[in-house]
Amino acid sequence: MVGRRLAVEAPHRLAWLEETPPSPGPGQxxxxxxxVGLCGSDLHVYEGxxxxxxxxxYPGHEVAARVLEVGPETNPAWVGARVTLEPSLTCxxxxxxxxxxxxxxxxxxxMGFQAPGGMAEAFLAPVDRLHRLPEGLTDEQGALVEPLAVAVHAVGLSRVEGRRVAVLGAGTIGLLVAQVARAYGAASVVxxxxxxxxxxxxxxxxxxxQPPGQERYEVxxxxxxxEKALEAAIQGCEKGAEVVVAGVFSQPTRISAALIQDWELSLRGSLMYTARDYPEALRLLAQGQVRVEPLITHRFPLREAPAAFATALxxxxxxxxxLLG
Structure with missing residues (x-):
C-alpha cells in the first residue's frame, strides 16, 4: 500500500510524495x-x-483525524476515535x-514544521498528543481546536476581566482571541x-x-x-496597559521602547499552548461560547492542497x- 504526503520542498514549491504508511511504534x-486547516504560519513556510x-x-498542524491503528503497549481503545491533534513535541x-x-x-x-504533519493520507502522532473530540463537534471544529487553544493561551496570559480590550487583526487568531476575551468577561472587546x-x-x-483609529485600551x-501592527498596539495603550503579541513575525521589528518605559506598559509574547489550553478550547467550543465555523471561507479536498495554498495566499x-480528507 502506497500513500501520499504533501511537502513544501522549497519556497514556492509544493509536491506530493509517495510513501508507505508507517507502522506505529509504542505510544504512537x-x-x-x-x-486540516491552513494557517498563516503554513503560508510563511510556503513563501520562505x-x-x-x-x-x-511536511505541513499540517491544525488537524482533526480518526485513529486507524495504535502501536504495541498502547491502549487499543484509541482505535476508531475521532481526535484533535496537539502538534507540539517536547523533551x-x-x-x-x-x-x-x-x-x-x-x-x-x-508537527507540520520541524516534524512531519497531517497533510497526508495517513500520518503518525504520539497518543499523548491526541485529544478526543466530543460527539457534538464536527471534524472542522476539531481541526480549529488548535488555533483556538492558541487564543486561549494568549488571553490567559493577560487580565481581561472588566477591562477594555482591543484585538488588532481580524484573521483567524484575532477573531478567536476576541471571542475568548469576551467569554472571559472583558468589559468591551473591539x-x-x-x-x-x-x-x-x-x-x-x-x-x-472598526478601522485603525486613535482610541486607547487597557489590553x-x-x-x-x-511591525506596523505592533507599533499600533503600543500606541493604542493607556498608561499601565498590557500588550500581548500573538502574531507570528517573519522580519525584525523596531518598536517605541520609550513609550514602554515611560507608560509602564507590559509587553509579552504568547506561543502556542500548554496542558490546560486544549481542554479549555474544547469546553468553549462544546458550550457554544466561541464559534469557529464562520471563519472558514474556503474548502478543498485534501488532494487539492496546492489549490488551497493558492487560495489562502x-x-x-x-x-x-x-482541507477535507
Missing part, C-alpha cells in the same frame, strides 16, 4: 486526517518567510517542561482591521469592529505579526481555508 497512533524551519517541510526534561511551560521547551519541535470584509466577519460574530492583542479574500 496511525491517523487518517478528516479536516518562516524563521524556524528547514526544507523540506519533558528541560526546566520549561518541568515547570509546565512545555510550549517553550528548549528542544521544541512542532476588533481593529483595515479591511472592511474582515470587519464584517467580526461583526457577524457579534464583535464590534491590546497584536494578532497580525507586522489571497489574504484579502481568504480567512480560514480547510
Amino acid at each position: 497512533a496511525l491517523l487518517k486526517p478528516l479536516a 518567510l518562516h524563521p524556524f524551519v528547514s526544507y523540506p517541510v 519533558g526534561r528541560c526546566p520549561q517542561c518541568q515547570s509546565g511551560r512545555y510550549n517553550i521547551c528548549q528542544a521544541l519541535r512542532v 476588533v481593529v482591521d483595515p479591511l472592511e470584509a474582515r470587519r464584517r466577519l467580526a461583526e457577524g460574530l457579534g464583535l464590534p469592529a 491590546v492583542f497584536e494578532c497580525v505579526g507586522s 489571497r489574504r484579502e479574500q481568504a480567512v480560514k481555508v480547510m
Whole structure:
C-alpha cells in the first residue's frame, strides 16, 4: 500500500510524495486526517518567510483525524476515535517542561514544521498528543481546536476581566482571541482591521469592529505579526496597559521602547499552548461560547492542497481555508 504526503520542498514549491504508511511504534497512533486547516504560519513556510524551519517541510498542524491503528503497549481503545491533534513535541526534561511551560521547551519541535504533519493520507502522532473530540463537534471544529487553544493561551496570559480590550487583526487568531476575551468577561472587546470584509466577519460574530483609529485600551492583542501592527498596539495603550503579541513575525521589528518605559506598559509574547489550553478550547467550543465555523471561507479536498495554498495566499479574500480528507 502506497500513500501520499504533501511537502513544501522549497519556497514556492509544493509536491506530493509517495510513501508507505508507517507502522506505529509504542505510544504512537496511525491517523487518517478528516479536516486540516491552513494557517498563516503554513503560508510563511510556503513563501520562505518562516524563521524556524528547514526544507523540506511536511505541513499540517491544525488537524482533526480518526485513529486507524495504535502501536504495541498502547491502549487499543484509541482505535476508531475521532481526535484533535496537539502538534507540539517536547523533551519533558528541560526546566520549561518541568515547570509546565512545555510550549517553550528548549528542544521544541512542532508537527507540520520541524516534524512531519497531517497533510497526508495517513500520518503518525504520539497518543499523548491526541485529544478526543466530543460527539457534538464536527471534524472542522476539531481541526480549529488548535488555533483556538492558541487564543486561549494568549488571553490567559493577560487580565481581561472588566477591562477594555482591543484585538488588532481580524484573521483567524484575532477573531478567536476576541471571542475568548469576551467569554472571559472583558468589559468591551473591539476588533481593529483595515479591511472592511474582515470587519464584517467580526461583526457577524457579534464583535464590534472598526478601522485603525486613535482610541486607547487597557489590553491590546497584536494578532497580525507586522511591525506596523505592533507599533499600533503600543500606541493604542493607556498608561499601565498590557500588550500581548500573538502574531507570528517573519522580519525584525523596531518598536517605541520609550513609550514602554515611560507608560509602564507590559509587553509579552504568547506561543502556542500548554496542558490546560486544549481542554479549555474544547469546553468553549462544546458550550457554544466561541464559534469557529464562520471563519472558514474556503474548502478543498485534501488532494487539492496546492489549490488551497493558492487560495489562502489571497489574504484579502481568504480567512480560514480547510482541507477535507
